[in-house]
Amino acid sequence: MSTRKTILSKAQLQKRVSELGAQISRDYSGKSLVLIGVLNGAFIFMADLARAIELEHVQVDFIRVSSYGKSSESSGEITLSKDVELDLEDKDVLLVEDIIDTGRTLAWLHHSFQQRKAASVRICTLIDKSERREVDIQPDYTGFVVAEGFLVGYGLDYAEDFRHFPEISHLELS
Ligand code: IMP
Ligand code: MG
DSSP, rough: OOOEEEEOEEEEEEEEHHHHHHHHHHHTTTTTTTEEEEEETHHHHHHHHHHHHOOOOOOEEEEEEEOOTTTTOOOOOEEEEEEEEEEETTOOOEEEEEEEESSHHHHHHHHHHTTTTTTTTEEEEEEEGGGGSSSSSOSSEEEEESSSOOBBBTOOOOBBBBOSSSSSEEEOOO
């Protein structure tokens, strides 16, 4: 049995994503931005964020890593199961992630993208969950800081379920 308690409504998500889009548009003015979404969790955030960015040139690609297995406990192991296909040389890369928890996934990705001769590599996360941080990694753009709990919806899953909910909720398992 599980119960859900909404912590971020559709309207709150929409407002904050618009603000992030405006900030990114200002910061990358005149540049060639490449958004790289981290699958599967970032797919909804990425789709909304891309449409909130008002730049002439924005390319989009995805990467897939897994660090979680099928439960809410991190396995600690990161595997790359889909790489980017765009050429990133001299591009301004923005990694788009759903949530930072321990920080291991993004630290690993950030390091890996710095090897690829991109002009810059920055991080945008919808949620920064600070409670279990193990690696010192600071996102450049953060939607919301959430202290604790396991979250689902708006792309976030529990055992691949619940990604489709339009709001973000705390999941309580009993
Ligand atoms: P990290 O490597 O511990 O920072 O884990 C990051 C990944 O774990 C995220 O991309 C999510 O896929 C997953 N994750 C961490 N916390 C949550 C959560 O509260 N709900 C759903 N997925 C989570
Ligand atoms: Mg994820």
